[in-house]
Amino acid sequence: MNYLITIIGPTAIGKTSLSIALAQHFQCEIISCDSRQFFKEMRIGTAVPNSDELAGAPHHFIQNKSIFENYTVGDFEKEAIAKLNELFQTNTIAILVGGSGLYVDAVLKGFDSFPAIATSIRENVTENYEKYGISYLQEQLKKVDPVYFEKISLENPQTLHNPQRMMRFVEVSIGTGKPYSSFLNQVENTRNFTPIIIGLEAERSVMYDRINQRVDIMLDEGLLAEAKELYPHKELNALQTVGYRELFRYFDGEDTLDFAIEEIKKNTRRFSKRQLTWFKRTENAKWFDYLSDRKEIIDYITEKSK
Numbered sequence: 001m002n003y004l005i006t007i008i009g010p011t012a013i014g015k016t017s018l019s020i021a022l023a024q025h026f027q028c029e030i031i032s033c034d035s036r037q038f039f040k041e042m043r044i045g046t047a048v049p050n051s052d053e054l055a056g057a058p059h060h061f062i063q064n065k066s067i068f069e070n071y072t073v074g075d076f077e078k079e080a081i082a083k084l085n086e087l088f089q090t091n092t093i094a095i096l097v098g099g100s101g102l103y104v105d106a107v108l109k110g111f112d113s114f115p116a117i118a119t120s121i122r123e124n125v126t127e128n129y130e131k132y133g134i135s136y137l138q139e140q141l142k143k144v145d146p147v148y149f150e151k152i153s154l155e156n157p158q159t160l161h162n163p164q165r166m167m168r169f170v171e172v173s174i175g176t177g178k179p180y181s182s183f184l185n186q187v188e189n190t191r192n193f194t195p196i197i198i199g200l201e202a203e204r205s206v207m208y209d210r211i212n213q214r215v216d217i218m219l220d221e222g223l224l225a226e227a228k229e230l231y232p233h234k235e236l237n238a239l240q241t242v243g244y245r246e247l248f249r250y251f252d253g254e255d256t257l258d259f260a261i262e263e264i265k266k267n268t269r270r271f272s273k274r275q276l277t278w279f280k281r282t283e284n285a286k287w288f289d290y291l292s293d294r295k296e297i298i299d300y301i302t303e304k305s306k
Helices: 015-026 051-056 073-087 101-109 119-132 134-144 146-155 157-161 163-176 204-221 223-233 245-251 257-279 294-304
Strands: 003-008 030-032 093-097 194-201 285-289
Touching (some): 003 015, 003 101, 015 294, 093 101, 119 134, 146 257, 194 294, 204 257, 223 245, 245 257, 285 294
Parallel strands (some): 003 093, 003 194, 030 093, 194 285
């Protein structure tokens, strides 16, 4: 039997350090599923593990793509499953860690099956998006699939500003005459592993303090210079994310630097709250306080993997 130790929780809660401690204890390797850490141009603003942390255990899917590549959650699912199949040939345990709920779900459960959509419909949706912008897609999704619109508004509102995914939701709904959400959770994807899911949490005030400190550390490490270098490419999907978006507004002259920094902290706190909402619905997750003794977590995993 293969086991995938899966570490979930909000940003800045300590998932990286726990994953390395567990990888060292169980002598296994780590699959990262933080969708922002895939991109090699975004090191500081995505809190990529430092060189000492990366040396602490073998990591996969860290800074392995470029912001100029079109990399989807479906691409990640295929590559991550292939890597896990490879790792399980020599070890019965691997670790999955990251704060991107959709990407965690992709590995643990897989994707649903959708009918083929006529090219003419796809082209029409794309043309209208290019003409009217993201608000067209938001309005269409609200009309053709109000249930799913409400769901992502609550659980993952950043998705509402992702044109690729929004176009997909709309084209499926229009092309099939059925809401996109009606195709979800219809297919049982088989996996050759059993997940052991560990959630990390803390009091909200503690979580927010840790986030504020992390943003200050990022700024000390050169986040402003990193964002300035990426500024010419600010329209790319990968850069529509907290920490960069606010600084781009500062570079545009729309906000002061102090205001932009406070916005990064505020928006990261909001993001962490959404992450927790998403992860708390994960079935069979065992939640631990972020200060829990590592031995307690190791004992739980050992018992579950017997």
